[in-house]
Amino acid sequence: MVNAATKLLIAASGTGGHLFPAIALAQELPDYQIEWLGVPNRLETQLVPQQYKLNTISVEGFQKGFGISSLLTLGKLVGSVLKVRKILQNGQFQGVFTTGGYIAGPAVIAARSLGIPVILHEANAFPGKVTRFFGPWCNAVALGFAVAAKYLPRAQTIYTSTPVRSEFLEPGVASSLDLGIPENVPVIVVFGGSQGAVAVNKLVRECATVWFDAGAWVVHLTGDKDPDAENLKHPQYISLPFYNNMAALLQRANLAISRSGAGSLTELAVCGTPAILIPYPFAAEDHQTYNAQVFTSVGAALMFQQKELTVEKLQTEVLRLLQSPQELKAMGEKAKTIAPADSAEKLAQLVREIVEK
Template sequence: MTNTPIRLLIAASGTGGHLFPAIALAQQLPDYQIEWLGVPNRLETQLVPQQYKLNVISVEGFQKGLGISSLLTLGKLIGSVLQVRKILKQGKFKGVFTTGGYIAGPSVIAARSLGIPVILHESNALPGKVTRFFGPWCSAVALGFEVAAKYLPRAKTIYTSTPVRSQFLEPGIEATLDLPIPENVPLIVVFGGSQGAVGINKLVRQCATAWFDAGAWIVHLTGDNDPEAVSLQHPQYISLQFYNNMAALLRRANLAISRSGAGSLTELAVCGTPAILIPYPFAAEDHQTYNAKVFTSVDAALMFQQSELTAEVLQTEVLRLLKSPQQLKAMGEKAKAIAIPDSAEKLAQLVREVIER
């Protein structure tokens, strides 16, 4: 017997919603030798290399319907499967973990062709097309929302929730908030996930004056894609492209206004932050609406479709909630009841059971 560490390849690419849960899992497997699989010019090239070796492949999704571009994409898929097979064989990997998205396709095909087990984590309430297709090929599919199981009847599913970064579980993390916000003022936090949300940003700027008049402060995370991001200036308004200490910020917030990506919702739940959710209207198969309904069904949040939401309605709803601290408290408690704080440990245990059995 040798003490050679088990080698795991993590295939997670694109947005924070795909990467942060995978990083949280990796941190729970310190005895494993982990490498990463990603694509060029995505978020993983910034977040991963300082912690794990990053293997890069060329692959893309079938987004444009059938035609010449689909044949080119298919050619890239076949090439990427061969690339992943080579990485898996040379690295003597014992398992693959993926968070879905188009990088999951070649990863699952390559691993299964070599008899290597695959664990897939699906964070959304409505599983993506890749998960629905490849789920039955996987040794296990971990779910971010219990309701997702009904869309995966042929897959072996287990509910683990979605892991959050370790900072979200630190007691007293709110004390590390380094923004100049007075202690006793109501705080509204506005964010649109890791890429921002220009549609929400515009609505909030139209409403902000009335919220300032009511004594509220706003921390507005605009993302880096909003040409009007600096157009509003006010002593009670803090505008940032990004903010690293989201755990402290959400713990301090009285109310969040947010998209309903699975990662954002998990962070809101762990922090017990009441929210107004505005699903991204162009999300694949409208999956953010499915996510939001998990929260609205237990009164942990309010949801408005962006196409139907006016500045007047948003302004009025926020003012009503700020005048109803008991409702905000109840919403926060119901959000917290959804959370599984030890999700990363549960997911790591699943990975160990599948790979080591």
């Protein structure tokens, strides 16, 4: 008699920072039967269904203050918990894995009410409200940055780093870059995470001419919400809303200019890409600054707050770094120390130990 596959429900929704680590984990559990829990009209509806069955619930975060909207949100939460309980019972799931965010609440409550073990992965250096509240309810909280443990004194934490998709770990993947960039020119990659960064985009376009004069090429991933994305034209400038082969691009890049979401930072670290980090100033509880400080503390990146960063300052810092290849090399080597390459395997082993016990 063949044993039935272990069934795992993955609750991950919204941005690449939540979804890509969960997909990387799922790839490390080929013997598991995996289904997904997401929200309608979010990124998971594009990334997940071709690989895993996607179940959706309607849930959102509580806004500041208390009013009619809070009551409606509470009603949705209760309804979502009941729906997740039904999914878990009907599917006979043996474990739940979540990467936090709004969707983690109903997933954790439903699982624990049924006695099903839960593993939560927190990618940020400063854990989000959901993780701080629900962490103690979980069998384990896996950490993207070891420093996050001090903010979760009541949770069972273990440092695993944050998994990246398998292509980021393939040596020589930079050769698959298909953007027509000459071999021996410096390349600056600009990106703002899976949702783009309009303020950074504007700043970079104002800076770029000086970098072109210095021989650099700029690959600018603008996201799809920038009304001025087509405003700059130059032979050394490649503007795209998104680019799928990020592993090749980051391995080829001499320097990245980026927001400091946890997923983006882990990809930079695994690729050893030196960076100038501009934390998103409106991120919840300023968590992107905490993330960036992990990199600046070891010399893997420079950080500038958006309100303090002028065109002149960014132009000057980028030119200085491009003219200092030894400094860039050292930054890249320090970045690689932040994210071990076996994070997905460590996380998969943790899931196996808890779910199969």
